[in-house]
Amino acid sequence: MNxxxxxxxxxxxxxxxxxxxxxxxxxxxxxxxxxxxxxxxGYSDLGCYGGEIETPNIDNLAANGLRWSQFYNNARSxxxxxxxxxxxxxxxxxxxxxxxxxxxxxxxxxGLNDRCVTIGEVLTDAGYETYMVGKWHLCSERxxxxxxxxTWPVQRGFRHFYGIPEGASHYxxxxxxxxxxxxxxxxxxxxxxxxxxxxDSAAAYVRRHDYADKPLFMYYAFNAPHWPLHAHPExxxxxxxxxxxxxxxxxxxxxxxxxxxxxFPEGTELSPRDATVPAWDSLTDEQRHExxxxxxxxxxxxxxxxxxxxxxxxxxxxxxxxxxxVIMMMDDNGACAESLGNRHGDEIDGxxxxxxxxxxxxxxxxxxxxxxxxxxxxxxxxxxxxxxxxPNGIRRKDYGTFVREYGYFADIMATCVDLAGATYPETYKxxxxxxxxxxxxxxxxKGKHVERGMTFWEPEINxxxxxxxxxxxxxxxxxxxxxxxxxxxxxxxxxxxxxxNLADLYPERAQSLFNAWENWAERVGAYxxxxxxxxxxxxxxxxxxxxxxxxxxxxxxxYSEGNADVVYSIDTANAIDGKSxxxxxxxxxxxxGEAAMQWKFPARESTAMKxxxxxxxxxxxxxxxxxxxxxxxxxxxxxxxVMLSKDGGRIDLGEFPILGGPKQLCxxxxxxxxxxxxxxxxRMELN
Ligand SMILES: [Ca+2]
Ligand SMILES: [Ca+2]
Numbered sequence: 024m025n026x027x028x029x030x031x032x033x034x035x036x037x038x039x040x041x042x043x044x045x046x047x048x049x050x051x052x053x054x055x056x057x058x059x060x061x062x063x064x065g066y067s068d069l070g071c072y073g074g075e076i077e078t079p080n081i082d083n084l085a086a087n088g089l090r091w092s093q094f095y096n097n098a099r100s101x102x103x104x105x106x107x108x109x110x111x112x113x114x115x116x117x118x119x120x121x122x123x124x125x126x127x128x129x130x131x132x133x134g135l136n137d138r139c140v141t142i143g144e145v146l147t148d149a150g151y152e153t154y155m156v157g158k159w160h161l162c163s164e165r166x167x168x169x170x171x172x173x174t175w176p177v178q179r180g181f182r183h184f185y186g187i188p189e190g191a192s193h194y195x196x197x198x199x200x201x202x203x204x205x206x207x208x209x210x211x212x213x214x215x216x217x218x219x220x221x222x223d224s225a226a227a228y229v230r231r232h233d234y235a236d237k238p239l240f241m242y243y244a245f246n247a248p249h250w251p252l253h254a255h256p257e258x259x260x261x262x263x264x265x266x267x268x269x270x271x272x273x274x275x276x277x278x279x280x281x282x283x284x285x286x287f288p289e290g291t292e293l294s295p296r297d298a299t300v301p302a303w304d305s306l307t308d309e310q311r312h313e314x315x316x317x318x319x320x321x322x323x324x325x326x327x328x329x330x331x332x333x334x335x336x337x338x339x340x341x342x343x344x345x346x347x348x349v350i351m352m353m354d355d356n357g358a359c360a361e362s363l364g365n366r367h368g369d370e371i372d373g374x375x376x377x378x379x380x381x382x383x384x385x386x387x388x389x390x391x392x393x394x395x396x397x398x399x400x401x402x403x404x405x406x407x408x409x410x411x412x413x414p415n416g417i418r419r420k421d422y423g424t425f426v427r428e429y430g431y432f433a434d435i436m437a438t439c440v441d442l443a444g445a446t447y448p449e450t451y452k453x454x455x456x457x458x459x460x461x462x463x464x465x466x467x468x469k470g471k472h473v474e475r476g477m478t479f480w481e482p483e484i485n486x487x488x489x490x491x492x493x494x495x496x497x498x499x500x501x502x503x504x505x506x507x508x509x510x511x512x513x514x515x516x517x518x519x520x521x522x523x524n525l526a527d528l529y530p531e532r533a534q535s536l537f538n539a540w541e542n543w544a545e546r547v548g549a550y551x552x553x554x555x556x557x558x559x560x561x562x563x564x565x566x567x568x569x570x571x572x573x574x575x576x577x578x579x580x581x582y583s584e585g586n587a588d589v590v591y592s593i594d595t596a597n598a599i600d601g602k603s604x605x606x607x608x609x610x611x612x613x614x615x616g617e618a619a620m621q622w623k624f625p626a627r628e629s630t631a632m633k634x635x636x637x638x639x640x641x642x643x644x645x646x647x648x649x650x651x652x653x654x655x656x657x658x659x660x661x662x663x664x665v666m667l668s669k670d671g672g673r674i675d676l677g678e679f680p681i682l683g684g685p686k687q688l689c690x691x692x693x694x695x696x697x698x699x700x701x702x703x704x705x706r707m708e709l710n
Contacts, residue, residue, distance in 0.1 A: 054413065055239040055348035056151075056439055057335070058142070060107065061328055062100065062158060062249040063397060065358030065389020068325055072408050073281035073391060075265055075273065076322045080333035081410065084350060086423045088412035089468065092286055093429035093515070095489070096355055098404045098482035099397060100160050100190055103355040103432060108161065108179075108242070109139040110436025110447070110461040112479070114547040120483070121557070122190060123164045124564035130548030133163035133564070134174040137454045140447075142439050143180025146240040149445035152232060155181035156225045157244035160190040165569060169577025170205075177203050181242065185224040192217055192246050194253035194324075195375040211375065216255065218247045218324070222331030226338040234344050240439070245331070247324045250363050250380040254323035254373040262319035262326070267311070269303025270388045271296060277391040285425060287392065287519060294394040294403075294520050297387045313371060314384060320373035321381040346414040349442055351435060357404040358389030360396040392520050400480045400487035400496055401521055417468055426467045429489060429515075431478050433461030441465045479543040483555035488536045492516040495536040505552060510537065562685070565624040570636070570705030572602050579604070580621040580687075586610065587618035589692055599637050599671075599703035606700045608692050617693035620702075623653060626709060628683035632660070633708040639671035639701040646700065647691035650681055658682065667700065 067073040071085035097103040101121045102113035109116045117129060117136030125133035135141070143153040155176040162174040167188055176184040185201050192198070194217045199206045209215035225243050232239045266273070278293045296302070306314070332352075339345035364371070364379035371379050386396050390403035397404055409430065411417070440447050441463035448456055466473050480487040484505045486497040496511040510526040510533040517523075526533045544550045554560060569577055572593055581591040588610035595602050606620065626632070632650065645666050652658040660681035665674055688707060692700070 052347075053238045053444060054415065054442055055234065055241075055339075055344055056146070056442055057239075057241045057243060057348060057350045058107070058435060058439075059332065059350065059352040060104075060157075060242070060244040061352075061354045062244070062246050063356060063359040064248050064325060064328075064354045065386060065391075066393060066403070066406050066408065067277045067281065067391040068248075068358075068389050069408055071284075071410065073277040073284070073286065075276065076262075076325045078325065078329040080329050080336060081352065084332070084336070084352065084412040085410045087414070088350075088410060088417055089421060089424060089426055090286075091409035091411075091426045091430055093427065093519075094353060094407050094409035095405045095429065095431045095478065096353065096407045097432060097480065098400060098485065099356050102482055104159075104161055104244075105135065105139075106432040107355075107435055108141045108143075109135070110142075110433045110440075110459045111139050111457050112433070112460055112547045114481070114549050115139065115457045115460070118161065119481070119549060120553065120560065122160055122162060122167075123557070123561040125163050125165060125567065126553065126560070126564055127567050128548070131553060134166060135161050135179060137452065138457050140451045140456055141180040142240065142436050143176070143242065144451065145180070145436070145440060145445050145447060146443050147180050147182070148448075149443045150237055151240040151443060152237050153181045154183040154225075154228045154232075154239065154241040155186065155244070156184075156228065156241065157186040157221050158190065158192070158246040159186060159188045159244070162188055163574075164189070165574045165577040167577070169569070169575030171574050171577060172203055175200075175203065183228060186221065186244070187246065191249055193251065193375070193378075194218065194247075216253075216327070218245060218327040218331055221245060222334045225331070226334045229335065229338040229344065230342055232342075232344075234342070238443070239344075239348075240443075243335070245328050247328050248321055250359065250361065251378040252317060252320040252324070252371065252373050252381060253375065253377075254320045254327065256373070258323035258326050259316075259319045259373050262322040263315055266315045266318040266322070269306075269311070270300070270384060271303045273388050274391050277388070281392065291392065292518075292520055292522055293392045294522060297383060297394075300384050300387050314382075316371045316373075317379065317381040318385045318388075320371070320379075321385060323373065349411065349413040349416065351438070352408070352410045353432070353435075354407040356397040357393075357399075357402075357406065358386035358396050360386040394521055398483055398485065399498055399500070400482065400485040401498065402519070404482075404485070405480065405487070411464075411468065413468065418470070421470060428467065428473055428475065429478070430464055430467070430473070430475055431461065433459075434464050434473075434475070435461065437461035437463040438465055477539060477543075479540055481544060481549040481552070484552050486540060488540045489515070490536060490539070493532065493536065494521070495533055495540070496521070497537075499555065507537070510534075512536070562623075562625045565622070566707075566709055568622055568624070568688070568705060568707045570703075570707060571600065572604050572703065575602075576604060578622070580623065582621055583618035585617045587693055589618040591620060594701060597701070599639055599701055603639075603701040603703040606690070606692060606702065608695050608698050608700070610697065619689045619691045619693070622688040622707070624686055624688070624707075624709075626681050626683050626686045630681050630683065631678050631710045632681045633676075633678045633706070634661070634688070635673065635675040635704075635706045636702060637671075637673045637704040638667055640667045640669060641699045642696070643667070643669050644696050644698045644700065646695055647689075647693075648676065649689045649691060651687050651689060652682065653685040653687050656687075660686070673704075
C-alpha cells in the first residue's frame with residue numbers, strides 16, 4: 024500500500040543523517056516529544072471521548088495515559104496552529120485570522136511574524152532533531168502562490184518536512200512538498216492516499232531517527248478528517264450500517280458513553296439537536312442513504328488517522344523509543360458544519376471525483392454533547408480532546424484518568440520547553456519575542472495543579488473568556504456589526520454544555536470578564552475587530568497589491584490565450600528595484616486582449632483610484648492598462664494605451680473614478696510588439 028509514498032519518504036531521509044553536533048549526547052534522559060494534531064474533528068468522534076468510530080490505537084494511548092476533559096484550541100485552523108506552534112495568542116504571532124488575507128497589520132499578517140518562535144525553533148536550539156509531517160497552514164497564501172518560502176516549516180524550525188504548506192488537500196490527488204520541493208500532483212495510478220502517506224513518512228522518520236544522538240521532536244499534523252470526504256472504499260463499507268441509526272440516536276449513545284466513562288458528571292445536560300438540523304426520522308429514504316454515506320466516509324477518514332497513529336506507535340516501540348516519548352494529541356477546532364458539494368442525486372462515495380463535506384447534520388453529532396461548531400467560541404467550537412501518553416513520566420495509577428483542569432493550546436509550547444529543559448527566548452534572530460502565554464502541563468502529568476488563569480479568544484469576532492468555572496461568550500454568527508453587549512455567561516462546573524445563560528443574574532461578573540477581555544484585546548492587537556466574512560476579508564486584502572513583487576508573482580493572474588506567446592517571470596538580476604516582473608512578449612497576438620497580468624480586488628461604489636508604476640523595456644513599445652469589472656470585462660473604469668520608451672521611467676495615470684464591485688487591474692500585452700517589459704513599484708490607491 025502506498026508504495027509511491029514510501030519512495031518519497033526515503034528520498035528526504037539523507038538529510039537526517041547530517042545531524043548537527045549541538046545538544047546532549049548518549050543516553051539523554053530527555054524525552055522524545057510528538058505533537059499530533061487532527062483537523063476539523065469533533066470533540067466526541069474518538070472512541071475514548073464517546074464516539075463509535077473505531078480508534079483502538081488512540082484509545083490505547085488514552086487508556087495508558089491521560090485525557091483532558093476541558094482542553095481548548097482557537098476555533099479555526101490558522102489561529103489554532105499559530106497558538107499551538109508559538110505558545111502565544113494568535114494575534115501576537117501575526118495570525119489573528121487566516122492565511123488568505125494579509126491585512127497589513129501586525130495581528131492580521133496571514134503568516135507567522137518575526138515576533139514569535141515555533142516549538143521547532145526552540146527545540147532545535149535545545150538540541151532536538153525536528154521533524155514535521157502534514158498540514159502547516161502558517162504561511163500566507165499569497166506567498167505560497169508566489170513560491171516564497173519564508174514561513175514554511177523548514178524556515179520555521181523543522182529540519183525535515185513532508186506535507187502540505189496549505190490548509191486543505193485532495194486526499195488522492197495531492198500536491199505534496201518534501202523539504203522545500205514541490206512534488207508532482209499524485210495521480211490515480213500512484214495509489215496515493217494522503218493520510219496513509221503521512222503515516223508512512225512519520226513512521227519512517229522515527230525508524231531512521233538516531234535517539235542515542237539526540238531526542239526527537241515531531242509535529243504530526245493530519246489534514247484529516249477535514250473536507251473533502253475521501254476514503255478507502257473498504258473502510259467506508261465497514262461504517263455504513265452503523266450510521267443507519269441516524270444522528271438523533273447516535274447523539275444519545277455518545278452522550279451515554281461519555282457519562283459512563285466519567286468524561287462528564289451525572290446530571291450534565293445534552294444540548295438539544297441543532298434547530299436547523301431535521302429529525303432523522305423525518306428524512307426520506309433517499310436522504311438517509313445520502314447522509315449515511317457522508318458519515319461513513321467521514322468515519323473512514325478518522326479510522327485512517329487511527330491506523331496512522333498505530334504505525335507511529337509501532338515504529339516507536341520497535342526502535343525502543345516509545346517509553347520515553349511524550350505523545351500529545353489534539354484537534355485544531357470543533358466539528359465542521361461547512362457545506363460543500365451540491366451533488367444531490369449523485370452517489371456520494373468518497374471517490375476522487377467527488378468533493379463533499381459531512382455537513383452540519385453530522386457535525387452536530389461530532390460536537391456531542393456541546394452546542395455549535397468550528398468558528399465559534401461555544402464549547403462545540405473550541406473544546407478538543409487532549410490525550411497524553413508517556414510511559415516513563417505518567418504514573419500507572421493515573422492511567423486512563425481525566426485531567427479536569429482546563430488548558431489551552433499555548434500550553435503545549437510551555438510543556439515542550441519544560442520537558443526539553445529548553446529556554447524560551449527573549450530575542451530570536453535579532454528580534455524581541457513576545458513573552459510566552461502558555462503554562463506547562465507537566466505538573467498535570469504528575470497529578471498536580473496547573474494555574475492557567477484567565478484565557479481569552481477572538482476568532483472572527485466571536486469572543487470568549489474563561490476564568491475558573493466562569494465562561495463569557497459573545498457570539499457573532501452573522502456578518503452584521505457585532506453587538507458587544509450580548510453577553511452569555513456560564514458556570515462551566517454546573518453547566519458544561521452552556522445551556523443556561525446567567526448573564527442577567529450576574530451582570531457585574533459578565534461585565535468584569537468583558538473588561539478583562541478588552542484589556543487583552545488591546546494588548547494582543549485583536550482590536551480593531553475585523554469583519555468575519557471569509558470571502559469579504561480574502562478579497563479586501565487584495566486591495567494591498569503585490570506591486571513591488573516582494574511575493575514574486577503571488578496572486579497575480581497570468582492570463583494568455585490564442586496565439587499570444589507571453590512569458591511572465593520575476594527578474595532579480597536585471598530589475599528596477601531589486602525584483603521586478605519581467606514580461607516577455609515573444610510573438611504578437613492577432614488582436615488586443617489576448618494576454619495580460621491581472622490583479623483582482625474589490626471596490627466600493629464611487630471610489631476614486633490612483634495608479635502609477637515603474638517600468639523598463641528593451642524597445643519603444645506600449646501596454647494597455649485597464650481597470651475592468653471581473654464579471655463583465657467590457658465594463659471598464661480605465662482603458663489607456665500607455666506608451667513605454669526605451670529609457671524606462673515612471674508612469675502616473677493620476678486619479679480617476681471607478682465603478683463599485685469586483686474589479687481587475689490589467690496590463691494587456693496582446694498586440695504589444697515583441698519585446699521585454701519590466702514592471703515594478705505598482706501603486707494602487709483606493710479612496
Ligand atoms: Ca481545522
Ligand atoms: Ca520590486
